[in-house]
Amino acid sequence: MATGISTVRHGLIGLVLFVSGFLLALIMISTSSVHGTDFIGSSPIKQYTQQRFLNKSEPVSSRQYKVQYNRLTNESTIMDHKILHNLTKIADDSDDKFLNVRVLCWVMTSPFTLLSKARHVKNTWGWRCDKTLYMSSVENSSFPSIGLNVTEGRDALWAKTKEAFKYIYKHHFDEADWFLKADDDTFLIVENLKYMLASQNSSDPIYFGHNFKTFVRQGYMSGGAGYVLSKEALDRFVNKALPNGDKCSASGSGAEDVELGKCLQNVGVVAGDSRDSLNRTRFLPFGLEYFLGSMPKNFWYWSYQKYPLKVGRECCSDYIITFHYVNPKEMYLLEFYIYKIRPASYHQNHYYLINGTKVKI
Template identity: 55%
Template sequence: MSDQRKGDIRQGVPCIRSVRVNFCVGLTTGVVITSLLLGLSLIQRTSLKRPFYEAVHQQNDALGHWYQQYIDHLSNQQSGDLHADFDRNIKSHGEIDFKDEHVHHDDDKLARNLYDRVRILCWVMTAPQSLETKAIHVKKTWGKRCNKIIFFSSETNLTFPTIGLNISEGRDHLTAKTRGAFNYIYKHHFDEADWFIKCDDDTYVILENLRYFLSNEDTNTPIYFGHHFKTIVKQGYFSGGAGYVLSKEALRRLSLNHSVACRQDGGAEDAEIGACMQNLGVKAGNSTDSLGRSRFHCFDWETHLVGGYPDWYYKYDALGAKKGEKSMSDYAITFHYINPNKMYALEYLIYHLRPYGILSGMQDLNHKKI
């Protein structure tokens, strides 16, 4: 082999080595990049399969922490710990005062004005076994808007709190419980309110509408209002579940009378109180609006909206058991058979939900009936 050829071969060796090195480096780089891409893809797919709060937590610690707290809150709800953060404002004799400080709408001056002008004491009939399943949700929703709220039960509970009437539980004793509660209120709180509403622990009351309706009524007149039933009592009587509200004079007459004019216990509570009111000269007032629509309702809003009434209701209801939106006043006051879920639904729909661009109507406080 010539010297020139040997030189060319020696010069080509570094070139071959360079190509090999470049090839290896390129191959290695490609493998690494491919592995990284596959790894990232795998991580992404895996993170999508994780609970949402974990993925959020990796990207944003603060948001992830908030979401975990929310999950924990839901877990507490499922375990029945719905009132763990409730601030119990306990007063003497097992009574409790509330004032809703949350301004939900742009202008609530009229409602706040009526809060001071038309004072309403709410009393709720409950039972020891219903405190944590029903009554607590009244406290946390509409009960906050009463000027004063008192829960009556067969047993005193200073923690919740409730006033014990020392009367046995059961439908056969609802009349005695109702009379006992009104007597207690008359003795201890007569001057602290203008009107006194009785309702059950599955009743929902829109206090602003109740004050609005009562703002044109005289509390010194012997009168009471509620969902009107036309049977049994000549002037009719008001459904106990829908709630009924007494004037000061009506409460005075009911509480001071212990004669045979009023049954002390037994019978159907609302009918017995209705008969008592009639015997005492207390008028069953008309609470319908100017279009003849009801304000107090002895069923939930869905039943009054679409129907499905029990057969007895067609005989009892003084307004003819109407249904649909034209049967319920725009200023409805009460609904009955409202479970806790529906109470919170009403809280949202009434006090939070609003259509953008539509202002609430400004009511005339000197109205007759709207």
């Protein structure tokens, strides 16, 4: 009798273990289809991962994605958020329509800084714009960068700016509604840019950035902080300003941001106010530490600044758009601070942008 009971008991234990193992296997299969090949293969970012990183037609696992991305960028410290197995597609909710604003970003770089600076832009914020172009004087098809017919050097920045906007107008005008220029040591928070632009009309002749008041009657935008032109502003710049020597300097030399400001003013493009509703700045021509209190009182900035600025915690908007003079190490630190760290009490939907496609963390 005891032997029979023991046999039944062992049989039940074996059955429980079998069922448990079977359920565990189902869970693992289900999980892998969400985090691995099936998810990425059927998601809206499938084309992005295949074309930009792998150039293959089959679905891509998250491990393949990370390995291939690191191999192509030669960057072993890519942030974990670029592994797509933690991303989930979301629908267009009414409160995040601003992410649908189409922005083309172009980065001012050179053959000498393409790998030392622009590479880190590409690895951090560059891939969040709807399209990003890297403008140099030499083409690099593997990066890729565009080779404009200009010389290099600080005195040639105005020539490069004109050629870059002409190139964009000719090849990419219909692909965006707003066109942003940044340096290869500028850090851009694309989502905050789109948030600001959502209340604007790209059919208006207007541009935004960090307003300086010198040299140009209506002021101009700091080049290092980045500036963004509406579709109408770009149209007027290329078709009305550049062909007319009375409205726009034909010389290739000169301060790029000042010369652009003069040209845009002469064709009726308004220098917009990019400050937030509390009059706090959003485009920063320097690092944040300057605005928190380390900027000397005799610094040249104070005589250029168009709008009053508070120094300290109320200097800057909660929705800062750019920082300038950001070194490669700081690029990755900003990327981590902005997109990875959240206080536990902070409850809100968070998204990543991948070439304009919204994905939820």
